[in-house]
Amino acid sequence: MRWIERASLPVAELQEIVRVHGLIDGLGRKLDGKPAATQTYRRRRAVVFNALEYAVELELLPSNPLSRVRRKRGKRPVQEVDRRVVVNPRQARELLAAVTYVGGYERASGRRLRAFFGCLYYAAMRPGEALGLRRSDCTLPAKGWGRIELAETRPTAGKAWTDSGEAHDRRGLKQRAEGEVRIVPIPPPLVRLLREHLKEFGTAKDGRLFASERGYVVAASSYSRVWKQTRELALMPEQVSSVLAFRPYDLRHAGVSQWLNSGVPAPDVAARAGHSVDVLLKIYAKCIDGQEHEMNDRILKSLGEEDDTGK
Template identity: 30%
Template sequence: MSVEVEVMEEEWLHSEEQVRALLEWVRGREGVEPSVYPFMRVVAEQALRPGEARGLRVSDLVLPERGLGKLTVRYSGKAREIPLRSQSVEFLRAWIREAGLREDDLLFPDLRGRSASTPVYQPVWEQAQEAVLPRDERYSWRLGEPISILRESCLVKWLGMGISPFAVAELAGPALPALLPCGRRRDRLGPPGGRHGPSGVSEVVNLAPRSG
C-alpha cells in the first residue's frame, strides 16, 4: 500500500548549490550577529522549522568525540531526535566553544542572550537572497521567500534521493499528509520497511548535503 505525499515543484525550492551560496554569503558577513550563520545552517541541514531552531539549547545536543551526534527537537509538545553527522557535530562543537555557551544556554542567542528573533536574521536573509539568487523572469519572485524555504528544500531533496517519506517524516516532525503542505504535484511513494524504510533515517545522515 503506497502513500501520497505532497511534493513541491523544483522551481519552488532552492538547489543545493543555491543553499550553499546563501550560507556562504551570510558566513562572516560584517555587522551580522554571530549566531545568524549557525542558525541558518542548522535550519538548512537538519530541516528544522525556524521556531524549533530558535528554541534549541546546548543541552539538547549530544556531541561525542566520535560517531554520530544527536539533536533533540521539540514541537507542539512532542520531542523527536535527529542524528547528526560527524561534520555537523564538529561544526556545532566549534560554535559552542567560540560563543562561550554553557549547557543551559540557548544554542543561537542574540547579543543580549535571548532567542534570536525574526528581526535579527530576516534582514540578513533578505540581503543574501538579493545577492545570490538569479533575477531572471522565472525565478525572481523567490526573492521574498521566508527562511523556512531552507527546510522545505532539504525535505524535498531527501525525498528526491529516494528516502522513504516515513523516514523523512520521522526527522521532519509533522504527520505525512502535512509533510509538504505547499506542494504542487502528488508523487506516490512506497510503504515503510522497503529499501528506504525505517533505515532511511541513517541514509539521510549519510547522504545529506555537506556545507563548508
C-alpha cells in the same frame, strides 16, 4: 457590553433552525459581505461552538445548535510548497557561506546565525524549534553523524500574548504531546557548523545555542533581515528578484525535499521533519531546483528507455 446586550439576540432563540442558518452565514462572511476564507470560517465556528457549549452547560440551551447544521464547503486546497522556492544543495552551501559576510567581522550578525540557518536546511527544523535548541539537546561528535533531540519551540507571539512577558512563547513541539521529543539525526556538515558556532559564540545563559548579542531570543525580524542580505550576496540578480529561498523557512522545504529525493523512505522523513506521512506527501514531495532532469532520468531508466535528447 451594554450595547452588545441590547444588540444581540437572546441565546435561546438559537433553538430556531432559521436563526442557526443566519449565524452560520454570518460566520462565513467578511465585513464587506463577501465570502471569508475557509480557514477563517473554521476558526470562527470553533470559537462560537465552544461559546455555545458553555451556554449548554449553563442550561440556557438544551443542546449545541451548531451540531444540527452542516455547512457544505468546497474541498480545502492543499497548500503545496512552491517548487520555485526550493534550493538545491549547491545553492544551500553558497547561502550558508554568504551569510558569514553579513554584518562584517565586528558585528558578526551573519556568522552568529550561520548554524541557525544550517539547522533549518540540514535538520529541516522550524525556525521556532531552532531558536529553542539547547546545547544539552545536541550530540556533536568530532567525526560522523550527530543528533538533536528537539523538545521545545520558541515561536514569536508578542509580549502581550505570553505568560512570561517575553516576545517568544515557550511551547512543546507542533502536533506532539506535551513533553514528547523528536529525534533528528544530523549530518557531518551541520555537526561542524554547530561545533564552530559553540566555539565562537558559546550559549545563552539558559543554554540556548542561538541568541542575540544581548543574549535574548533572536527576533524574526532580525534573522529575516540577515537572510535578505544573504540572498543578495549569494544569488544571481535574477534569482534575487525571484521567490527562490525567499524566506528562511524555505530552507526547511529544501531540506525535506532533499531527503525525499535522496530516496529516504517517507515514514522516516516524516518522523525527522515532525509531520504525518499524509501531510508530508501532499505538501513536501517536490523536486528541488535543478533536479527535474535527474528525476526524469530515473523514470526513463525504470521504463527501460534512454534519453534521446543528448543531454
